[in-house]
Each structure stands twice: as C-alpha cells, then as structure tokens.
Amino acid sequence: MLRRISLLIVLAIVLTPVNSTRGWGFKAHMRINSDAVDTLPPGMKKFFESERNFISEHAVDPDKWKGDDKAEMPRHYIDMDMYGTYPFKGLPRDYEEAVRKFGAEVVNGRGTLPWRIIEYTHKLANDMKSGNREKIRMTAAALGHYVGDLHSPLHAAENYNGQYTNNYGVHKQFESRMINANLVSYDPEPDEATSIEDPLVHAFDIILNSYNLVLPILEADTKARKILTQTQIDSLNDWRSKDIPEYLSILYSDLGDMGWNQMNSASYNLGRYWVTAWELAGKPLLPE
Numbered sequence: 001m002l003r004r005i006s007l008l009i010v011l012a013i014v015l016t017p018v019n020s021t022r023g024w025g026f027k028a029h030m031r032i033n034s035d036a037v038d039t040l041p042p043g044m045k046k047f048f049e050s051e052r053n054f055i056s057e058h059a060v061d062p063d064k065w066k067g068d069d070k071a072e073m074p075r076h077y078i079d080m081d082m083y084g085t086y087p088f089k090g091l092p093r094d095y096e097e098a099v100r101k102f103g104a105e106v107v108n109g110r111g112t113l114p115w116r117i118i119e120y121t122h123k124l125a126n127d128m129k130s131g132n133r134e135k136i137r138m139t140a141a142a143l144g145h146y147v148g149d150l151h152s153p154l155h156a157a158e159n160y161n162g163q164y165t166n167n168y169g170v171h172k173q174f175e176s177r178m179i180n181a182n183l184v185s186y187d188p189e190p191d192e193a194t195s196i197e198d199p200l201v202h203a204f205d206i207i208l209n210s211y212n213l214v215l216p217i218l219e220a221d222t223k224a225r226k227i228l229t230q231t232q233i234d235s236l237n238d239w240r241s242k243d244i245p246e247y248l249s250i251l252y253s254d255l256g257d258m259g260w261n262q263m264n265s266a267s268y269n270l271g272r273y274w275v276t277a278w279e280l281a282g283k284p285l286l287p288e
C-alpha cells in the first residue's frame with residue numbers, strides 16, 4: 001500500500017509541470033518583458049535592446065526555480081484577502097513590521113510578491129553598479145517575471161484558482177489559454193518609463209488594483225462554463241486538456257480588454273522598476 005502511495009506521489013510530481021499552478025502563460029511573460037524594453041530612456045535603451053531576446057526568453061525562469069526551491073513558490077503571489085477587507089490596511093506594507101505582527105510563517109505562507117519586487121529592484125541596482133552583463137540581464141529578466149505576476153489578478157487572492165467558488169481551473173484558462181488564443185490581437189502601447197518614487201507603495205498599489213479584477217474574472221468564468229458539459233468543466237483544470245474555443249471566446253469578450261490592459265501596464269511598470277534600479281545605482285553606463 002505504502003509503495004503504491006509513494007508511486008502515486010512520484011507520478012503526480014512527474015506529471016505536474018512546474019508552470020501548472022500560478023502565473024501568466026510563458027508567452028505572456030515573454031511578451032511583457034520584451035515590450036518593457038520599448039519604454040526605456042536613451043541611457044538604458046542600447047543595453048536592453050541588445051539583450052531583448054535574452055530578457056524575453058528568460059522571463060519564465062523564476063517559475064522554473066520552484067522545482068528546486070520550495071521557498072520560491074510564495075514569492076509569486078500575495079493572498080491579500082487573508083488580511084481582512086480591501087484595502088487591507090491591517091497588513092503593514094513593511095515586511096519586517098508585517099512579520100512582527102503576524103509571524104514569519106504566516107506572512108511567508110500568504111505570499112511575498114511585493115517584497116520580492118523590492119528585493120530584485122535593489123539586486124538589479126547592485127548588478128548595474130558591478131557592470132556585469134550576465135547578472136544584469138538575468139536579474140532584469142527575473143524582475144520582469146515578478147512584475148508580470150503582480151499584474152495578474154489571480155495572484156492577489158486566496159481563491160486563486162476559483163477553488164472556493166465553483167470556478168476551479170479558471171487560473172490557467174484566463175491567464176494562459178485565453179491570452180495565448182488571442183495574442184495576435186494584442187497591440188501594446190506602453191508609455192515611456194519614469195522612476196518610481198516609492199517602489200514598495202507602488203507595488204502594493206498595483207496588487208490592490210489586481211485584486212479588484214478578481215471578481216470580474218470569476219463572474220466571466222461562471223457565465224462561460226454554463227455552456228459546457230460536466231466533462232468539459234472537469235477538464236478545465238487539466239493541463240493536458242485541449243482548448244475549448246466557445247468557452248474561451250466568452251471569457252475573451254468579457255475579459256480580453258482587461259487582460260491586454262494588465263499586460264500593457266506590466267510592461268510599463270517593469271520599465272519603471274528597471275529605471276528605478278538604474279537611478280538607485282547612480283545611472284551607470286551599462287555594458288557595451
């Protein structure tokens with residue numbers, strides 16, 4: 001019996017891809033990182049332009065780190081609604097203060113995404129000071145992943161996969177399937193990036209905005225799954241299942257504009273975090 005259970009566990013691990021839990025699809029993350037390069041001021045543009053492919057291709061690396069590092073998973077989300085009601089004033093925005101109030105286990109378990117953004121902004125500033133091309137492009141790509149996740153509404157709530165509201169499987173359907181099926185229609189125009197006055201407050205502002213978009217996603221999913229058979233509904237959370245075009249087209253008609261808006265804002269804000277890091281570093285010349 002024990003052997004059978006352990007075999008099942010092994011199978012479950014082998015068959016579950018690392019990206020199956022939370023996160024924009026690979027294509028959306030890559031696109032967000034690439035488009036962010038277009039927002040940059042002249043002093044940064046040349047370096048980032050020359051590394052655009054790398055920064056785009058490595059946009060999903062942090063999702064892959066989850067496989068080797070258990071601590072990585074909660075760095076991709078924050079369950080804001082576990083801290084009371086909007087705008088969740090009971091959660092101190094300062095990490096140390098939050099830990100003093102709730103304990104490290106609680107704070108880390110509910111997700112640390114906004115603080116990860118700050119950590120990586122400072123890491124990028126240090127890498128820029130060091131002038132190390134490898135480090136700069138890797139950190140810039142990873143920061144892009146986290147800023148992307150910050151704009152993904154289902155990264156802001158405990159009910160991140162609709163598991164509490166009969167919307168099970170909505171996470172991947174919205175973030176990945178709906179976006180991928182319509183990506184040819186995406187025509188972003190992110191504004192020119194400027195530095196951010198308070199990077200932590202800004203990160204929380206973005207996540208609060210994301211949180212407010214959770215309900216419309218659940219409502220659209222509830223509406224769209226009404227046309228499905230039970231077998232189709234059961235397949236929504238199965239990563240091996242095929243797209244259900246009629247379901248995705250209802251999602252897209254209700255949520256498409258919002259999804260594009262979030263991706264566009266992600267590129268803009270990623271540009272802003274990159275510029276902020278560069279200013280923190282003292283605007284060094286980036287490697288030729």
Ligand SMILES: [Zn+2]
Pocket residue numbers: 022023024062063076145149
């Ligand atoms: Zn992620």
